[in-house]
Structures are given as structure tokens and as C-alpha cells.
Amino acid sequence: MRKLIRTVFLVDLLQGLWVTLRNQHPKHIYTEQYPAQRPKVAERFRGAPRLNINPDTGETLCIGCNLCALACPENLIVVGTERDPKTNRKVLTTFTYDTSRCMFCGLCEDACPVDALELTQDFELASYTREGQIWDRQMLEEGPRPTQYRS
Amino acid sequence: MAGSTFLDSSELVLNMGPQHPSTHGVLRVILKLDGEKVIGTECVIGYLHRGVEKIGENRTYVQFAPYVDRMDYVAAVSNGLGYCLAVEKLLSVEAPPRAQVTRVILTELNRIASHLLWLGTHALDIGAITPLFYTLREREEVLKIFEKYCGARLTTHAFRIGGLQYELYDGFEEDVAKFCDMFLPKVDEYEELLTDNRIWVERLKGVGILTAEQCKAYGVTGPVLRAAGVAWDLRKAQPYSGYEQYDFDIPIRQNGDTFDRYIVRMEEMRQSVRIIRQALERIEPGPIMAKVPKVIKPPVGEVYVSIEAPKGELGYFIVSDGSTQPYRVRVRPPSFVNLQALDQMCRGALVADVVAIIGTIDIVLGEVDR
């Protein structure tokens, strides 16, 4: 009997409609207006790589130890160093990072003993060419400069 | 009826996929049809094959961890947990309690996220569009917690061999507790939308039946097995990562049809919330990393370790030759084995039901093809 009443009065349909109606409330809007409103990503977000610079001296923090290159599963980091004849210490010359093959696992960041290499909160990494995905030292130090669109 | 015309023996071979929205990826199913009835199917898989097992042989133990996330990408945390447990078993170390509790919380959150995506897409296949928006909205909250915790939303690489890399962020407990409070009424809401819905019931009841015996014969695990009445869950049967300390039920149903699998998964989400709430109370200060050597070189040996992933039993069989790289990594993917039963489930069903059946097995092609 109860089932018949439910069937005749379309209770299941009304029930569903009531749920959707409740969810029409503006406080349930979750859409992000992306290019107009830039989302705030979490602090630990693993995005674009960056080579940190000592803010006081303007010199790179990287000591050229090559540990990040060894840690990388994809072998996409190449560190170029040469020895300073005066101090006999390794000095960083080049640093290439192929973001096209990077899977942002964060192992390089973990391996870095001096916190020089860091995956930052920048997430806009698109580029028109494959070559544009291979970042050199300058790009890594300055960070990407995506076009900012405004509505 | 004298003589037979060409109409009598009309067997039609229909190709479904690989680019078909309801195959959840790139699965190609060749259907043999008699009218609208399916009399046989054949799966063609491998479109997403990336050779994960081969990659594993050529990476160190630590380096391989991010790759396993990319198999079942909607349940990356579970994949990572299984791999870490397998290597930890080889090394004979155990993650400290704090790490274990965190692992449980994150894996259960991941189970919810995986089931939510399943529910949304499955309902979409059947024709109910609305649940997809709601489930993705709730899944977003889980992904936000992942992002805050480890910096990635999907392929998380959250766990490391021996414990965790990241300490819990400030406010983790509040975030998770808030999610649990928010989420339970939402499950009721989904059920309100679907469980009594007559179209939903008509489409799912009695479709794609797989009995307990058939499940065992095919090696099918996970919610599909539990919907057939076998109360088997690795978290209870062979507990890992401290699951024996938590109080939860294994939801089972008896009919083994698509509707029962839906009910089982809904109930599983509630049970996951229950586990998470208990785990939140168990978080205690302490180390998050066990004593693991910097260069991981397990002794010669082989182990098989499996966990209860959202889709079923996910196993890792690792052979070590004593070097820094695994000699062989074999992944026992739940989706791959479960998909094998598709043929059995589809026989006698209608073409439209094939879509429902593919949805109900809950496959992720990244894991089927590896």
C-alpha cells in the first residue's frame, strides 16, 4: 500500500527534486572563476621549480652537489659546475630542468641539502614549444612569468 | 516459417570504445549481439600501457614510488601505501605509530574520493547527471586536504618508504574532522537522490550478477566480492598499518548485482568516515620516519604484500637482488583482474546494461594497462 502511494504520488521524484532545490542555494557555489580570479594554492604545493637566491648577497644558494640530479627518477636535471681555482670549491655554472618530463614528485626538493631547489606555488607552466619547457638557470631563478588575464 | 532468412541468424559484432565516454578511459569492448542481447564480449586493453613494471626495474626503490601513483590515479594514496608497505616488509622495518595513523587517515580519505568519483561517473552513465556535480564537489574537499598535506592533489606521492616525508600541517585534524561532519549528511543526500529513484533501481537491480562462487573463480575482490555476500576485506583479514585497532564493519549484500554493489560502496564510505574519526583521536606526537638507510638496499629476497585498495586487492610482488633497484616489481592490479569478469557479467544483458556493468566494476584503465 505504502509502495503504491509512493508510486502514484511520485515521491521518489519529488524527493530528488527537493535535494537539487536545496543545493541551488548560492552558498553551494563552488566554481572557481579561474583566469579572472587566481586560485590560492596550498603552501606545500609542488609546482614550478625555482633555484633560490640568497637575498642578502644575490648569489645562488646552490652548491652544485648534483644530489637533485641523482634523486630525480626521470633524470631531467643537469647540473653544470666548475671548480673555482682560488677557493677550490665547486661553483654552479649551468642548471637545466626539463619541466616537460617532470612529474612534480618532489624528490629533488627533498634531496637538496641547502634548500636551493624548491618546487613553488606557481602552477602556470604552459608553453608554446617543447623547448620552452626546458628551463635554464636564469628562468629557474627568476620564475615563470605567465600572462595575467583580467576580466 | 518456411526456410530461414538472413534475419534469423543476425549476430551483430559491435565495437564499443576505445574512445567511448562510458568506458571510463580507453577500454575497447567488442560485443557480440543477438538483437539487443549480449551473447559475448571481448575486452581489448593496453591502450594506456606504460610499462610501469619495467620502469620499476630501472629505478631505485625511492625513485619508483612516484610512478605507482600513476597506475590507479584516482586512488594514488592507496597505491603508494601498498608499495611502501612492500618495501618496508623487504627491509623488515615498520613505520612509527604516528605515520601509520596518518597513513590510515589519508588512505581512507582516498577511498572516499575514489568511491565518490565512481558514484558520479556511474550515475552519469546511467543517466543521472546531478550526482556527478555533488560528488565532485565533495571530492574537491578531499583533494584540498591532500594538497595542503603533501602539495599535490591527484598523484600525491604522500608516503615514503619507512614513514612520511611531510609532517602534518597545522589544522590538519580540524580540516579532516570538518570534512567528516560535512560528508556524512552528503552521503544520505546521494542516497536520497538515487536509492529510491525508480529509474536507478530499474536500471541496476538484477543487472550484472556475479555470485560468490564466480567471484572466487575469477579472483574478483573488493566491493564486487562483498556485494556477493563474502565478508572479506584485507583490512580485517590480514590487517596492515594498524587497521586491527579500528572498529569498523564490512558492509555486505547478498544478491551480487549492480544495485548491491552500489549500496556496498555507499556503506563503505560511511565506514571510512568511522575509521577516520577513530584515527583522528589516535594521532600522537612522535617521529614520522622509521630508521631507514639513506640508500635503500633490501636484502636478497621476495615478498608479496597486498592491501585493500578502493577497487579490491592491490598487491605488490617485489624481488630484490640486494641492489638499490628492484629486480622485479609485479603489481597485482585489482581493476585488471576484476575486469576479467566482465564477460561473465554481460552475458544475457542488454547493450545498455553493458555501460552499467562497466561502471559498476569500477575500473581505472591506468591500472588495468599499467
Add this chain to the structure above:
Amino acid sequence: MADEQKPESSPEPVAGTPGDAKAIPPKPPAASPTSAAKPHAPKAPAVMATTPWESSLTELLKSHFGDSITEFSSYLGQNFLVVRPEAVNAVLEFLKLEADFDYLVDITAVDYPKRAERFDLIYILYSYSRNERIRVKTMIPDGYRPKSATSVHLGADWLEREVFDMFGIEFDGHPHMKRILLPDEWQGHPLRKDYSILDVDRRWVQENLGIEVGQ
């Protein structure tokens, strides 16, 4: 890029002599090659530190199969038995019917190219009623055709096809022994140790995709 290959020297089988020069995946064009080969210190020949496994089940199997089962061992609490290849199916069937190991979890293989019996074929079994997991292991030479387990466990179908696909082990009596993950016309079996990680079937790629390997 296509020719930049470092043949991977296959690691020693059981002896564990480290000889796995790491195959370097393709470099970005701008990158100069760095050596990723890791130094390995030679060490004493290592074998799996197994302990003998004895239980009522092993007694039962011993009395039933005698010499066909050569080893009962346990490693890190995981039990396995080594069976002569011709007896595998009988053992699987016996375990299923008499000892309730009714769930075939996985079939896989491991390649040891330097051993006379080149492949380890491993069946992982589980019993719902005993809540116990065992592995049945057998060693087979290259070209040996083990009997298919599909008659015992239905689920062996795809698993055996995958083993065939990846290792080239053909199973006798399998209903449709063909490739499963790779395309049907593919040449070579990728998980063999002599198949480098950079190897692909160049001809297949050229014919079907119309591109050169390596972009």
C-alpha cells in the same frame, strides 16, 4: 635520439652480483649526458635467507606429491613451495580442492637470463577459509610450455596472457594465447631482462603510428 641507447647489462640471477648499469632514459636535447650509473660495492654472494616451512599442509603435500615438490620454505613469514614444472597444475588443483586455496591471486614470472632454467613462474594463492597465502614457484627453461591453469582457476586466463605478453612464456592448453597489453603484432617481450627499457618494436611504431621512435 633513437640510437642513443645504453644496453642494459642484465643483473646476475641469484648470486646478486651487481651489474646493473642503469639504462638512461632519453635526455632532453639540451642536456649533456651525465652518468647515472651507480657504483656498487661487490659483496658476498647473497641468497634469499629462507627458513624451512613445516606444517600439516606441507606434510600432506609431501605425502601426496613426494619428489615433485622440491622445497618448502618461508621468507619473512611468507610461505612458498617450489614445484617441478610438470606437476604445477596437479599441485594447484590439489591445493584448491583439498586445502581450500580457492583464490588465485596472481601469476607472474621473473627472468633470470643466466640461469639454465631461465624463468621463475610464480602462482600466488590465497585461501578464504584458512586466511592464508602461499606461493607456488616453479623454474622453467626458455621455450618450455607450462600447462595452463585455466582449467583449475578461471581467473588464470588474463594473468597467463599477460605473462605470455611480457615474458614470452606460452601456456599449453590456454583458450586464446595471445598478447593482452601490447598490440598483437608486436615483436619482443618487454619484461625479459635482455629487453632494454629503451627498446621498442621500431617497425610496429613506424607502420602503425607513422613516427620515428623517440619523437
